[in-house]
Amino acid sequence: MRWPDHAIWWHAYPLGFVGAEREALPADTPPEPRLGRLADWLDHLVELGCNGLVLGPVFASETHGYDTVDHYRIDPRLGTEDDLKRLIDDASQKGVRILLDGVFNHVGRSFEPFRDVASRGDDSPYRNWFHADLRTFEGHDRLITLNHAEPEVADYVTNVMTHWLERGVDGWRLDAAYAVPSPFWRTVTDRVRARFPDAWFVGEVIHGDYVRLIEDTGFDSVTQYELWKAIWSSLNDGNFFELAHALDRHNTMLDTFAPQTFLGNHDVTRIASRLSQKEHQAHALVLLLTIGGVPSIYAGDEFGFEGVKEERLGGDDAIRPAFPERPDEAPGYASPHHRLYQDLIGLRRRHPWLVRARTTVATLTNTALSYTVGHGAEQLAVVLNLDGETVETDLPTADWTCVAGEASFTTDGATVPPTGWAIAEP
Template identity: 65%
Template sequence: MLWSDHAIWWHVHPLGFLGAERVALPADEPPRHRLPALADWLDHLVGLGCNGLALGPVFAAETHGYDTVDHFRIDPRLGTEADLAELVERAAARGVRVLLDGVFNHVGRSFGPFADVARRGADSRYADWFVPEGDDFRTFEGHGHLVALNHACPAVADHVTAVLDHWLDLGVSGWRLDAAYAVPLPFWRTVTDRVRARHPDAWFSGEVIHGDYAAYVTEGGLDSVTQYELWKAIWSSLNDANPHELAWALKRHNTMLDTFAPQTFVGNHDVTRIASRLRDPRQLTHALTLLFTVGGVPSVYAGDERAWQGVKEDREGGDDAVRPAFPADPSGLGSDGLTVQRLHQTLVGVRRRHPWLVRAQTRVHTVSNAALTYTLASSDPDSAPGAAVAVALNFGPAPATAAVPAAAWTHAAGDTVIDPATGSVSLPPLGWSVATAPEIPS
């Protein structure tokens, strides 16, 4: 298996997490050495069962980090390149890989090449890096302060390749590619092919919200994309007590697994936290069970493991509630949400004992007005032959019955047990069960 097949990411938005200033520091102020403090959270990350630290933007930016002004410089609000190197080194000592967030669709207006174009116009050596529109330049989705790069310009591909190589040389293991859906697929193919020639083990996950997910892998050269379809189906089907929506989404998910292992999540820095999105807090168990049993490369957004609340709003500063500052170290979390953290550990434990789940396809057995059951079986010759996992979920407020194929099921988690003789399960209101077996008889 590839190293990425074993990855479970703990996702942090550093500027928010570390309580950084909202806007860039004045040029004459010294950097704030905040990044090394993330190393104090490595025990927490590993204790959850994660082995990857997925960082949000760390490069010099104007405000929230997605308005980059220098891809080769760490944002002074977070520290210096030496600070990132220290974090990467300390993470590696714990067996933890680091993923960086690269914004290569657009830049902030203070980005050096754009500032040169704004000053010198067509005489700038960077004039081809941007696309004139009217009396300005093309921007990203109507955000006037985010200037889109011209991905047809070879020099832009050279620049992005150099950035990726530079930080991979430092020791990071891969990249989340922000707004990957807005960048032409041939651009990604050009860049990733060049980078893999020097860093063959690098992992690239693109932010893709909708569209032909698989094309970003087959045509764009990425390894994975963010599985927003499944994310939406999880919370929506639970809120509506509609297992049919989720069953449909799992079929779609299977088609993706034919080609690649999607990056799965129930929360990230861009969306309302899952504990706030769900109408009944008991449904959080179901959402996490799905995250850690279906195929894909899972990630946990920092704070979700303690059922933190936070609602994203469509306004300036609307992300603040989902990107709060954290305590200096895990001891500051106190005891709130410990039950949810332990649930994460239980379910990650199931995942760790069955690493083949990363590429396993889901077979739905019961889908009714209240209940959903599914199984997954290993096809990996390097894993235990025929190893299987079964999941039963009750979406409703009344008891429900359901079934999976009869097998030597052993209870792994949940509030009820699947009968190994018959495969049947009686689920209490909002009940759930996870079981494992050596095989599912054909």
């Protein structure tokens, strides 16, 4: 198994986490060394059971980090390259890998090559870095799309990636990867891997043929939005048939790659706010941590943080809040919800084979689900009940022993209490 197969990520959005200003600092303002705030949370990450830190945008930008102006400079609202290097070193000493967020589909209007084109037009040496119509990305006037057919753009992205890999990061989350032509990604990932064969690439992909994208781009993984939607939607609607369909598709993906699985990230309403019944947060977490893939925890979800994403200016603020200086100051710290995260992540760590595990459904109704997850000779059983009444579920014959949750297991099934769940080993 490669190191990413053992990874359990904790995903933080740095600009929000440290309470940074909404817009870039004036040019004559000294950098604020705020990345150290994240270093102070590394012990929490480890105690939670995670061993990887996904950092949202850290490069100089105009506002929210996705309007990059310089991929070689740390955003002064977060600090300097030395501050990032200290965070990388501190993480490495604790066995924590670092993934950076690479925004290479588009740039901010203050990106120097774009400023040069805007000023000099066809006389600019960067004129081919952008489309002739200087197109924007998905209607965002401040985001200028790069021309990925231009070889110099591929050279630039390759150099940026290798620059930060040389400084100790372990891989890249590739923002809006779905919008970039696959041949561009294949060129870049092949070049970077020639120097850093252990680097891990996960592309942000929402819709489409995930397997085909993996094969065409050279990515190791993509964001599994299909499963994310199926988890919360099936719990809210009392419709495990939707989840079962998604699990069938997920099994097919696992034949080729291990998707990045998640309940939340910096772009979506938090799971605590998304679910209509609070007790279903446990069911969602059980699903995340027993299904194949590379799981990611969005910082704050372990405390039950709430937040609704809204389609307006500042509509992401609620899902990207400032964090206290210390974990024990966070609402929900040491709560039963927090301990459940620790317990189930611990179970996941004890069964690393789950990264490639296939799911086999045994019982399926609107509100009851039992399944086994297996890889080779290894196996776990999971039972979930959304109903207000006790249910009986079937399982393959084995000497099942409950290791988490509450249910009465027999050799071929389980009795699950109202709104209950359980995990068993043979």
